[in-house]
Each structure stands twice: as structure tokens, then as C-alpha cells.
Amino acid sequence: MSRVEAHAGARLGGVLPPYPRARPRRLRLLKPLRDLVSETILDPGHFMLPIFVSERHSKPEPLGSIPGNYYPPESGDLVDLVSKALDFGVKSFLLFGYPSRKDERASRAYASDGPVQKALRHLRRELGYEPVLATDVCICNYHSEGHCGLPGNCRFGRCVANDETLEVYARIAVSHAEAGADIVAPSGMMDGQVAAIREALDREGYWDVAIMAYSAKYASSFYGPFRGILDSAPRWGDRRSYQMDPRNAWEAVKEVALDIGEGADIVMVKPALAYLDVIRLVKESFPWIPLAAYNVSGEAALVELAAREGLAEKAALLLEVLTAIRRAGADIIITYHALEAAQLLKEGRIPF
Ligand code: PBG
Numbered sequence: 001m002s003r004v005e006a007h008a009g010a011r012l013g014g015v016l017p018p019y020p021r022a023r024p025r026r027l028r029l030l031k032p033l034r035d036l037v038s039e040t041i042l043d044p045g046h047f048m049l050p051i052f053v054s055e056r057h058s059k060p061e062p063l064g065s066i067p068g069n070y071y072p073p074e075s076g077d078l079v080d081l082v083s084k085a086l087d088f089g090v091k092s093f094l095l096f097g098y099p100s101r102k103d104e105r106a107s108r109a110y111a112s113d114g115p116v117q118k119a120l121r122h123l124r125r126e127l128g129y130e131p132v133l134a135t136d137v138c139i140c141n142y143h144s145e146g147h148c149g150l151p152g153n154c155r156f157g158r159c160v161a162n163d164e165t166l167e168v169y170a171r172i173a174v175s176h177a178e179a180g181a182d183i184v185a186p187s188g189m190m191d192g193q194v195a196a197i198r199e200a201l202d203r204e205g206y207w208d209v210a211i212m213a214y215s216a217k218y219a220s221s222f223y224g225p226f227r228g229i230l231d232s233a234p235r236w237g238d239r240r241s242y243q244m245d246p247r248n249a250w251e252a253v254k255e256v257a258l259d260i261g262e263g264a265d266i267v268m269v270k271p272a273l274a275y276l277d278v279i280r281l282v283k284e285s286f287p288w289i290p291l292a293a294y295n296v297s298g299e300a301a302l303v304e305l306a307a308r309e310g311l312a313e314k315a316a317l318l319l320e321v322l323t324a325i326r327r328a329g330a331d332i333i334i335t336y337h338a339l340e341a342a343q344l345l346k347e348g349r350i351p352f
Contacts, residue, residue, distance in 0.1 A: 275293075
């Protein structure tokens with residue numbers, strides 16, 4: 001029986017002959033042997049680094065709970081960060097904006113002089129098309145009420161409006177495309193957001209700007225640090241009327257199928273570490289579409305805290321987490337640890 005047949009047999013629950021001389025340890029005894037048979041390779045080219053560009057900071061300041069800084073959008077420090085990442089082999093970036101003020105129209109989200117728009121123009125001016133620049137398209141950090149959609153009314157009372165929000169997303173995406181984004185990434189979990197953005201981009205002539213859809217984004221407590229960083233927690237209610245229920249995995253297949261149908265170029269599962277089964281399910285259901293997994297702020301904080309408390313060796317823990325996300329089936333890993341991990345890989349400090 002070939003290995004492939006044995007694998008298929010095992011998956012189908014078939015009975016395999018006993019292997020009295022099997023010694024799996026034979027291939028684990030030495031590192032070169034382990035490397036030879038390793039199934040998963042971590043490469044910094046698959047990491048995407050989130051960056052927070054802030055109108056409220058005039059110099060880089062640490063984010064606190066997770067690695068990274070707030071960066072002024074037009075600073076040399078921002079260019080230095082991206083250049084350094086490029087040197088380490090990290091080539092893609094996901095920009096989030098922290099505006100000077102939030103209002104009822106989320107106006108800093110689509111202003112041509114908004115933080116993300118400024119940062120995009122600045123990075124393009126300084127570094128051309130070497131970095132891949134993706135942008136988060138959402139209003140939670142720009143709107144005074146902190147929801148991912150505009151406030152509205154449902155039959156039972158106050159709720160987050162859907163279709164009115166789509167118009168704002170389209171406007172934000174076009175403003176990012178105008179400023180030089182390669183990829184726009186809608187994260188608000190409104191129905192129809194990918195179609196609305198695709199249509200607007202095409203109408204404005206940006207057929208060449210890709211959409212990375214936050215397709216299966218769960219209502220997760222692992223977003224806590226991020227919401228602190230961008231002051232984007234909802235001022236009333238919660239996000240459970242639009243983000244996914246952590247109890248569901250098959251529903252992720254539905255969300256991804258809909259987003260592919262609406263024109264998504266890349267789909268996403270978020271968070272990553274607590275949703276490895278969902279990553280695997282989506283990869284097996286749609287193996288041909290690039291899949292991103294977002295190792296979110298609370299997950300990064302767990303690694304930071306465990307290391308700080310001396311509960312684990314940081315490098316080993318970090319690379320194990322990222323390897324697990326790749327092994328589950330993610331093509332792209334969005335991670336606050338992109339630089340640190342890339343450095344470890346470059347130095348050959350691989351703990352396996
Ligand atoms: C919402 C958004 C969130 C994150 C990125 N965009 C989560 C949320 O507040 O619901 C979380 C990222 C993280 O925790 O690292 N637009």
C-alpha cells in the first residue's frame with residue numbers, strides 16, 4: 001500500500017495492517033532528519049504585519065500589550081519600519097488608522113488626508129511598489145459609537161444598519177485605492193460588503209486592487225488589546241449581531257462561499273489560534289483560494305505574557321504558534337510578531 005493510499009485508508013476509517021517493526025522515533029533522532037521529514041515550512045514572505053498609523057502621535061510610541069508602535073503616518077520612522085521588515089523578508093503590511101477625532105459619519109475613514117491615506121501615499125513615495133500595502137476597511141475606530149456599521153433600527157429596536165454601511169465601506173475602499181493600496185480588507189462583517197466594494201472599485205477604475213475579505217470573523221474576546229489600542233470598543237451592545245458565533249464552524253464555509261461569489265481574492269479566518277479547525281475546514285473546502293488567518297491581539301498577548309512570566313521560552317512558543325496556523329492550512333498569517341519571527345527564522349533559531 002502506498003503512503004497516499006494508507007493516508008486515504010486512515011481517513012476513511014479503513015483498517016491498516018499492523019506494523020510490528022514501526023519505529024517512528026527513527027526519524028526524530030537527529031535534527032537534520034527531523035528537518036528532512038518536516039511537513040510545514042514557515043517563511044516570512046507569508047507574514048503580514050499590522051501597522052497602526054496614528055494622527056494622535058508625533059513620534060512612535062509602544063502599543064503596550066502587543067509588540068509594535070503607533071506611527072505618525074508621514075514619518076521617517078514608519079518608512080524605517082517597513083524597510084526593516086522588507087530586509088527581513090516580510091513584504092506585506094496591513095494598515096489601521098487611529099484618527100484625531102471620531103464622529104457620526106466616520107469621516108476620517110475616507111478623508112483623502114486621513115491617517116491611512118496619508119501613510120499609503122508616503123510609503124509609495126518613499127518605497128514604491130516593493131511593499132504590499134493592505135488596508136483595513138471598517139468604521140469601528142472612526143465612528144463615535146464604536147460599531148463596525150452605522151447605527152440604525154431593526155424591527156425590535158436599535159441595531160447596526162447593513163446596507164447604509166456598505167456605502168461608507170465603498171467610499172473608504174475607493175479612498176484607499178486612490179492613495180495607493182494594493183489590497184483592501186473589509187473587516188466589518190456586513191452582508192454584501194465584498195460585492196459593494198468590488199463594484200465601487202471597478203466603477204472608479206480600480207479593477208487591479210484586490211479584496212481580502214474578513215470572511216469568517218468571530219465575535220471574540222481575543223480582540224481586547226486591539227480595542228484598547230484603537231479605542232474602538234462598541235459604546236453600546238456588542239458585536240454579536242454581525243460577527244460570527246464561536247460555536248459555529250460550518251457557517252464559516254457559508255461565509256467564505258458567499259465572499260468568493262461576491263469577488264473576494266483572498267479570504268480570512270479570524271482569530272487564528274483558537275480557530276485552527278475552522279482554518280482547516282475552509283482550506284479543505286476551498287483549497288484554491290488564498291487563505292489568510294489573523295493571529296489577533298489577544299493571542300499575541302498570551303505569548304507575550306507567558307514569556308514575561310517565564311512560563312515558556314518565547315522564541316519556541318512563538319514559532320510553534322505560527323507553525324500551527326500554517327499547518328492548519330493558512331497561506332498568509334497576519335501577525336504582530338512578524339518581525340520577531342522573521343528575525344528568528346533568519347538567524348536559524350528554529351526550535352524544532
Ligand atoms: C474590527 C477589527 C477588529 C480587529 C481588527 N479589525 C476587531 C473588533 O474590534 O471587532 C481585531 C484585531 C486584533 O484583535 O488583533 N474592524
